[in-house]
Amino acid sequence: MDKELTSPMNAASANDRGAADLTVLHEAAKLIGHSGTPEIAITGTLRLMSQMLGLNRGRVLLPSTADGLLRIRYSYGLTEAERKRGLYSFEEGITGKVMQSGQQVVVQDVDQEPGFLFRAVDRATLPEGVVSYLAVPIMDGNLTVGVLAAHRLRMRPRAINADLVILRILATFIAQIIKINGLIDERTSHLREENQELKEALEQQQNNYGILGESAAVRDALLQITRVADTPVTVLLTGESGTGKERFSQILHLNSKRRDLPFLAINCAAIPEQLLESELFGHEKGAFTGATSSKQGKIELANGGTLFLDEIGDLNMELQSKLLRVLESQLIQRVGGIRDIPVDVRIVTATHKNLQEAVNRGTFRLDLFYRLNVFPIHLPPLRERTGDVRILARHFLLNANREYGRYTLFGKGVMERLESYNWPGNIRQLENVIKRAVLIALDGNITIGDIESILRQESVINSHLEAGQSALAQPSPLPPPESAATIVPVSSAGSIQSSARPYSWVREDEEQTLLEALQQTGGNKTRAAALLGMTARQFRYRLEKLSLTDSL
Template sequence: MTTTSRDPGDGAADLTLLHEAAKLLGQSATPELAITGTLRLMSQMLGLNRGRVLLPGPDDQAVLQIRYSYGLTPEEGKRGHYRADEGITGRVMRTGQLAVIQNIEEEPDYLFRAVDRTTLPEGVVAYIAVPIMDGSMPLGVLACHRLRMRPRPIQADLVILQILSTIIAQILRINSLIDERTRLLKDENQELKETLQKSQTNHGILGESPAIRDALRQVMRVADTSVSVLLTGESGTGKERFSHLLHLNGARRDQPFLAINCAAIPEQLLESELFGHERGAFTGATATKQGKIEMAHGGTLFLDEIGDLNLELQSKLLRVLESQVIQHVGGVKDIPVDVRIITATHQNLQEAVNQGRFRLDLFYRLNVFPIHLPPLREREGDTRLLARHFLLGANREYARYTRFGQGVMERLESYHWPGNIRQLENVVKRAVLVAQQGEIRIEDIETILHQESAVSGHPEANRAVPATARHSPSPSSAPAQGSGHPQPNGPSRPYQWVREDEAAMLQEALKRTGGNKTQAAAVLGMTPRQFRYRLDKLGLHDD
């Protein structure tokens, strides 16, 4: 199998081999193709035959095994395994030093374990083994046979083998990183899949926290009844999703489910949207039209932001609840309807009643069974689960392969989330779009969160952010006109805006990192100096 067709002195074969090996590194889909291809080049171009790469075994790291080879039979490959105290190969792995055996028949440590002497060609056969290094740590061994009596100097072969061992080390490192990332993604996806399977009965409502479990239990208690349910909670907590869950778990599940946001429709159009209208009832009413209440006959109508309904429409809605009849705008005929009405609001309706903005009798009819949906900051552990779910969806939507970098998940969990789940989904989608090299960095998240807080006027806008985040130009980082919140001019100073309510956040970060201030600072997107400054200002000294 020895072939030396080129002039051994001109170096052309060496350069060609290195060029082809580098191409294999960039083009091969698997380490098997890249490394085996490199061993083939060694044999065909330089006469370095029966090349093999030995690596620690998957079951026993103390035993080297032939993982890749060219010119060996499968049986020979299976026989090639060595402990650190066995043979030339074990010695190279143990010491990290190359070995050149000029005549394998005269070397007592050469074991002839993989290849019998009768298989080798006549003449003096040499054996060369070089360590595959990761820094100062041997990863494995690259070894081959060569005929000793050749015009090509053995020193030239040693140089080439050392270069190739570096290329092979790079292939192994890249493959290890891919395997690690794939394993992490598989673990995350499996965890998410299991949670999604658990949530199938909840129709996509994700969460394992006690707060969300309590809300789900309340939904199931009244889903199969006709009782009026009022969903309360901050914007973005999933009120429409919960109303749909109520519908799907009740007797009306096979009938229509319609939703309307009372705050999103102009007041002059909302009555027609709800109750329908007769032809000619107003300019542009060219035909009779059913309203949402009539269209939901037999099913469920969800009225979001019910607190924005004016007093006139409140009285008409009360009649629907009491008499189960409606009248079209411009009509005089009562139309019977059978509809379950579920309402939601982020306002305090009791306070609206006290101020005369909401009818007390309607409030009592709607508030028969109130269910409060917890904000994201009260759903311990759910932020991590939801963030992974949104990351998976964004990767699919944008055809990306992105994962969260170090410290990102901890930062997402520590954020206040004034916009709750809707805001978290938006942040994750933006992070996927700006991420580089397939990783969402803590700097990316800090930039996005700082912009979100600045626009909303939330106190987290005043958090110090890393310099890379503060100086990242973005049109959305400009202050919204008329927001009523003063914006700092130029880059934020690192030591301003220390607030009393930061104490709990700092202490939680220390708890998460076992008291390591440097790691705690990284979790919160601060420098260690900024973190210590806040500890001092708030009197949070070590006991």
């Protein structure tokens, strides 16, 4: 026991020092629990060391991620210039020795220690008399992650060992602050990167007329849209369900001279057949039961502007004839009316079906097809939009978090799984999956297990989609009956190569191609159809026409 503690006066002083130690530890713990940043917590702890214990010019040194050198990251009582000078390799000075060995070091007199560098603080800055330097490692388990150090006057009633005990405890506190901050940084840096990418994507969206995506396929579709926006040409948008046809039609309208006039949209498949004619052409009073007054249809209401007709392939033959008349003469008659009404409307149509096939089946007028197919623009499916899944997924995650009041992040491997999925439902399906993932995620983290569970449920509908492969939705000129069918490429090894091809007449010499596709896919008709660039229904139709179903 030190002699200074034997007298009643020294005992009282010891009690005061013990109270000061407890106060420092208590206040440091409060700083850790309530400070919003490590800067506040650690700098506050160093201030307590100086003001209550006389451990002055305290500093915390951490390895730099840029060059691996030890730098003063937090300090109290040092100038900015002194902080910048406090730079050490692991082999330099007392600080480097502590970092390398993981052992505390006590320099009783800095003037008598050859290894003390006076790099950060000049000797002239220190007080006169004997100055000591204490440095303890900051440990995360068995790993040294930094150094806590401070000066003190050697000749003080307080024992150096007492200071070392406090420093080691505070170093443990600081280690926890650094560890927690590291975990937060790891998570938030990922979020910051995502937010930056999303910000850049949103900026790019302004250049893409509101379409979120940077892929070449999207840029090509937008380029075609802008080329014809200011012309009177009829545009047919093709592509699978969920590829954003209405949004692209709006872009076409907004880039045309009609931009300040109405834009109306109607989904031909969403309105009962008996009501669709009235919705499109309007009706006169008394035209049918319930028609108590005259009503303008969508075509009239869009006069001077643009009318978007989605799922045009679902129009019946009678409405197809009437639509053809509108396109040719810009005249309409309301239901129950006899008067021709002139209109000036640009009609943009869209379909996910193969209109060529519909023409061949006799369910779609050939003359209307040619009127609509003047300038077809194919909208790419999501699986062909390289890099866009990542951007769209983050956009939908942000929207879902706002909508549901959540703070959810993508876990490890989730984005890669989303990018590898085929997305038969395209953008609409991706948005749906992200929303569901946000709702089921635990602890604010969407795991790859969450995504796999949702995608397993989604995979049930794959074989029932009519959209088929992307190229099927892109019409091309109808071949005459005597023309040859498109040849399916075959590799040098004799295996069928997946190739998109337009619809063509069923010919007997296709038999071998169909059978090879079935053989390659183990008899799975849906996969065989996809391999040949067909819908499953088209593939089965060919099998039936060629009388192959009985032999399978």
